[in-house]
Amino acid sequence: MAKVEAGHTFLAKLGKKRLRPGGITATRWLIGQAGLSQDTQVLEVACNMCTTSIELAKQYHCRITAVDMDAKALEKGKKNIAKHQLQEYIHVVQANAMKLPFENETFDVVVNEAMLTMLGDAAKQKAISEYYRVLKPGGVLLTHDIMLTPGTPEDLVDTLRGIIRVNVSPLSLENWKHLFSSIGFSKVTVSHGAMSLMNPAGMIRDEGLWGTMGIVKNGLKKDNRGMFKRMYQFFNRSGKSLNYIAVSSRK
Numbered sequence: 001m002a003k004v005e006a007g008h009t010f011l012a013k014l015g016k017k018r019l020r021p022g023g024i025t026a027t028r029w030l031i032g033q034a035g036l037s038q039d040t041q042v043l044e045v046a047c048n049m050c051t052t053s054i055e056l057a058k059q060y061h062c063r064i065t066a067v068d069m070d071a072k073a074l075e076k077g078k079k080n081i082a083k084h085q086l087q088e089y090i091h092v093v094q095a096n097a098m099k100l101p102f103e104n105e106t107f108d109v110v111v112n113e114a115m116l117t118m119l120g121d122a123a124k125q126k127a128i129s130e131y132y133r134v135l136k137p138g139g140v141l142l143t144h145d146i147m148l149t150p151g152t153p154e155d156l157v158d159t160l161r162g163i164i165r166v167n168v169s170p171l172s173l174e175n176w177k178h179l180f181s182s183i184g185f186s187k188v189t190v191s192h193g194a195m196s197l198m199n200p201a202g203m204i205r206d207e208g209l210w211g212t213m214g215i216v217k218n219g220l221k222k223d224n225r226g227m228f229k230r231m232y233q234f235f236n237r238s239g240k241s242l243n244y245i246a247v248s249s250r251k
């Protein structure tokens with residue numbers, strides 16, 4: 001029987017390093033909200049292959065705990081960290097966002113990109129409550145997700161679920177904002193725009209020209225072509241309805 005592979009695992013297999021809706025544009029906006037320095041204690045949840053953690057460690061020399069549930073992605077992350085000689089800065093832990101193995105008030109900043117969208121309502125609340133718990137007072141939560149724009153066709157989310165093989169539940173702008181404030185976060189600030197995950201300009205921005213060419217070449221191989229074309233067409237056609245949203249909130 002053919003293996004059922006989630007969209008982000010498929011894209012990572014093709015060579016994509018940024019597996020998030022607004023790509024590097026949204027990530028840079030988020031990082032700009034946090035005022036990072038070498039003294040900042042950062043937790044990245046859903047780090048996958050540690051792309052963002054590596055960028056933060058290189059730029060700010062801050063200490064980062066990088067968490068994901070996916071053991072294979074973390075193995076790749078550890079290799080990437082070693083390749084950049086950043087073992088001193090990034091500590092990798094396999095853990096579930098729903099039950100983080102950290103004391104209350106441990107971190108100054110929590111980064112969580114492209115994960116909350118995958119969860120149902122109760123699980124979203126549970127994960128964000130965990131982020132609230134492990135943040136120090138005044139700490140900053142940075143999240144990056146898919147946002148529904150007004151007038152999104154009802155069946156579009158079902159189509160997305162089928163294409164990326166994940167039971168995603170994106171929210172509207174107001175519902176995302178409400179979610180963070182309902183858990184106790186304040187200063188909820190957002191940036192949003194067209195999804196760039198699979199559009200040509202976004203891919204070149206995120207992965208570089210050679211990186212993009214490699215991903216497309218792998219995507220067009222016989223075994224990958226069907227899924228690659230479905231994802232590419234869906235994300236390029238639904239760009240007006242599905243946006244990215246980056247949210248910064250303070251404890």
Ligand SMILES: C[S@@+](CC[C@H](N)C(=O)[O-])C[C@H]1O[C@@H](n2cnc3c(N)ncnc32)[C@H](O)[C@@H]1O
Nearest residue numbers: 008018019020046048068069070096097113114
């Ligand atoms: C779409 S990928 C995003 C990866 C990375 N943050 C990025 O933006 O490139 C989603 C990641 O969330 C992780 N994930 C999903 N549910 C999780 C949970 N409950 N706890 C920890 N990680 C989770 C998956 O294993 C996967 O690596």
